[in-house]
Each structure stands twice: as structure tokens, then as C-alpha cells.
Amino acid sequence: MTTTTYQRLIGLLGENDARYRLVDHAPEGRTAPASVLRRHPLAQAAKCLVVRVALGRKARRYVLAVIPGDRRVDLDGLRDLYDGTEASFAARDVAEELAGSVSGTIIPFAFHQELELLADPDLLAHEEIYFNAARLDRSVALATADYQRLAEPRVLPITQPREPWEPREPWEAPVIIPA
Numbered sequence: 001m002t003t004t005t006y007q008r009l010i011g012l013l014g015e016n017d018a019r020y021r022l023v024d025h026a027p028e029g030r031t032a033p034a035s036v037l038r039r040h041p042l043a044q045a046a047k048c049l050v051v052r053v054a055l056g057r058k059a060r061r062y063v064l065a066v067i068p069g070d071r072r073v074d075l076d077g078l079r080d081l082y083d084g085t086e087a088s089f090a091a092r093d094v095a096e097e098l099a100g101s102v103s104g105t106i107i108p109f110a111f112h113q114e115l116e117l118l119a120d121p122d123l124l125a126h127e128e129i130y131f132n133a134a135r136l137d138r139s140v141a142l143a144t145a146d147y148q149r150l151a152e153p154r155v156l157p158i159t160q161p162r163e164p165w166e167p168r169e170p171w172e173a174p175v176i177i178p179a
Contacts, residue, residue, distance in 0.1 A: 005100035005134035009107055016150055019143035027136035029104020031069040038130050038139050045069030046123060046131040046147075048106040050095035050115070053084040062090060062098055066108040066119040071159035078118075078158060101134035109151050119153035 003011075013020050025037035035045045051063045051073065061082055065073045079087035089095070092103055098115045099106040108131055110117035123129060124144055133140045148155075 005107065005111065006138075008100075008111060009109065009134060009140070012109070012150060013140070013142070013146075016146075018146040018150060020146070021141050022133065023130070023139040023141055024137060025139065029102075029132065029136050034132060034139065035069055035130065038141070040128075040130050040141075042069040043071075043122070044126045044128065044130055046108045046129045047071075048099070048108050048131065049073050050090040050098055050106065051075065051078055051087055052090040052094070053078055053082045054086040054088075055082065055084050062094070062115050064099070064106070064108070064110045064115045064117050065158050066117065066123060066153060067159045068120060068123040071120065071122065071161075074158055074160045077160075081156070081158075102136075105132045105134050105136055107131055107134050107140075108147065108153070117151060117153040118158055119148075119151075119155050120158050121155050122157075122159065124148060124155060 023038050028034040028037055031045050031047045032042055035042045047067050047069045049065045051065050053061045053063060055061060063078060067073055075087040096102055098112045100111055126144055128141050129144050129147055130139055130141050
């Protein structure tokens with residue numbers, strides 16, 4: 001029987017005495033709506049994005065960028081970090097293969113050898129982080145110290161500031177009433 005990414009994650013957390021809890025909710029793969037369902041600030045959501053950095057004509061590197069849910073990944077910064085020629089989101093099928101789960105459920109752990117794990121320090125400033133547990137209907141609330149101990153991410157600023165029009169929290173979005 002093949003072990004799923006969910007089973008591998010729960011096994012890792014349990015075997016290493018991580019402080020975590022599971023949060024069941026309606027199926028959701030988008031960061032902001034999932035944060036509302038889980039009832040936490042968007043800044044505590046671990047948004048996990050697989051980025052492809054081109055290093056030349058045929059060479060590439062894949063990065064799992066873990067950033068706060070209220071931020072945007074800095075693709076130009078990742079390109080420059082690796083002295084690449086371009087950085088873009090990995091193709092969906094490649095991202096899912098490397099992450100071991102479908103888009104919207106990618107966890108902040110790199111279990112694939114071709115995936116380098118980077119985490120933004122602004123996410124790690126919180127006592128607890130939240131992320132989908134390789135499933136759309138279940139999330140994990142994990143003590144940040146345990147996340148850092150188990151995942152061992154390379155910690156670097158990898159985000160851009162929020163755009164002025166982006167709400168800080170999903171429930172703070174402006175309401176537009178038609179005239």
C-alpha cells in the first residue's frame with residue numbers, strides 16, 4: 001500500500017511529538033476562504049507555492065515557497081537568489097507531483113528531493129501556523145517552533161508587500177453596493 005502525503009505528514013508530526021491539532025472544515029483549497037473556515041488571521045496561513053526557477057536553457061530548480069497567506073511571493077527575488085534567468089509558478093502537474101498532493105492542499109514540508117523548502121520569516125513570527133493537510137477538508141494547526149524543527153526550512157524574506165487594494169483579512173474586504 002502506498003503511503004499518502006497526508007499519512008506521511010501525520011506520522012511525522014506524531015512520531016516527533018509535535019504540538020498540533022487537526023481542523024476539519026468544508027472542502028476548500030484557497031488560502032483566504034480556508035482561513036475563514038479555520039477561524040484564524042490570514043497572516044498565520046502557510047500559503048505553499050511551488051516555483052520553477054530557470055537557471056539557463058535546460059537547467060531548473062524547484063522551490064517550495066512557504067509564505068504568509070496575506071502576502072505574495074517575490075518571483076523576481078527568487079530568480080535573483082538562485083542567479084536564474086526566470087522564475088514562475090511551476091506547471092500544475094509538476095507542482096502536484098513534487099508536492100505529493102493536489103493544488104490547494106500542498107503542505108509546507110518538502111518530501112521530494114527535487115524540492116527546496118524556503119519559508120518567509122514573517123510567517124514564522126506567529127506561535128502557530130495553519131495549512132491544508134494534503135486534503136481539502138482537513139487542516140493542521142501546528143506550533144511554529146515544531147514546524148521549524150521538523151521541516152528545517154531555509155528562512156529568507158521571499159515575499160512582496162501586499163498590494164494596497166488587498167484586504168488584510170478576508171472579512172475586511174470592501175463591500176461595493178451597486179447604485
